[in-house]
Amino acid sequence: MHRRAFLVIALAGAATHARADADSVSLDEARAAVESGRALLIDIREPNEHATGVAAGAMLLPMSQLARRIAEIPASADQPVLLICNTQNRSSRTLKALRERGYGHVRFVNGGMSEWAKRGWPMVKPPG
Template identity: 80%
Template sequence: MSRSAAPFSRRILLKSLAALGLLGSLVAADASDTLSVSLDTARAEFEAGRVVLIDIREPNEHATGVARGARLLPMSQLGQRLGEISTDPKQPVLLICNTQNRSSRTLKALRERGYGHVRYVEGGMSEWARRGWPMVKPGL
């Protein structure tokens, strides 16, 4: 796509989102915000205490190991436990699953509900484990 076509495409996208009623939840996020964050950035921000990391994998997956201090909120329980996700836009939240498929889908649903401060982690826990980064059994 040429540089001159990029602004036009962005305007078309924004108009389409507005027509679908989806623009409001996306505008709530900072204009420079993206939907995802790299695994390296996620780990650094989490270990520095600047973000909340929510592991949305299911309990049998948690049993294989989790990042120490991550909140465990299985995707299958999200509807009943939505109140456990901060609505404070000043408290960034990162969703992580096994590969990023479920966390990216969950993110879309949360963004539609106004959670503009939530992003998903690229690569997920499978990549975390592949890199040999520290993991603990749930509850430790």
Template identity: 65%
Template sequence: MTHRLPPLRNRHAMLLALLAAGLASTACAADEGDVVSLDDARSAHEAGRTLLFDIRERAEHATGVAAGARLLPMSQLGARRAEIPDDPAQPVLLICNTQNRSSAALKTPRKHGFANVRYAHGGMSGWARRGWPMVKPAG
């Protein structure tokens, strides 16, 4: 898909608007190869083809999680990054509530050379809207 950029003065205005809204770092956190559709994320997770890490915070986990998801709050991601496999043959997906935090959180594993990590677009809010199964977290 080819995207046409608006004229430079409009791009400048758009960039300023993004910066003012505090969204620029999130919007630029990852490229298209780093994102997986929510449908594909669910299929891969349920078939055991990927590890799903729910990076929402503990209070958010209490609302329900995908069965079998590993719970790793974003606030603990740096300290607990050893829990994320770095084996290129082991696909890993990050999921949050929408995709804003998971796309931004992708920077941490990437900084440490983890090329096998991507994020699910749509997050658990999209999962819940679709009526997909959710369970109470263990513990």
């Protein structure tokens, strides 16, 4: 492989990796940010999933209600927002949709609530 071609491939891979990092946070980072008040955690799972327990302080905004409740998501970049679902599949897709609407300060949580529960981290019953 030519040196120049290798460099282009390496840079493209680094850019993809950097983009992925800009889109997500680890479960540990998310918990620390939420518990310290530095970020808002939005649980986009559906109500039947919320019934199994949610992270304390999480805002419950089911993905199925997102279109009509999008105004509830802080639009200011001063308020970091973290999306969490069960595994990260829905939250990563939701992130893409929000980014298309200008929400550059939103990221998704790797591992999701299934990993949160596996770690034995605190969960509460949702209000209601």
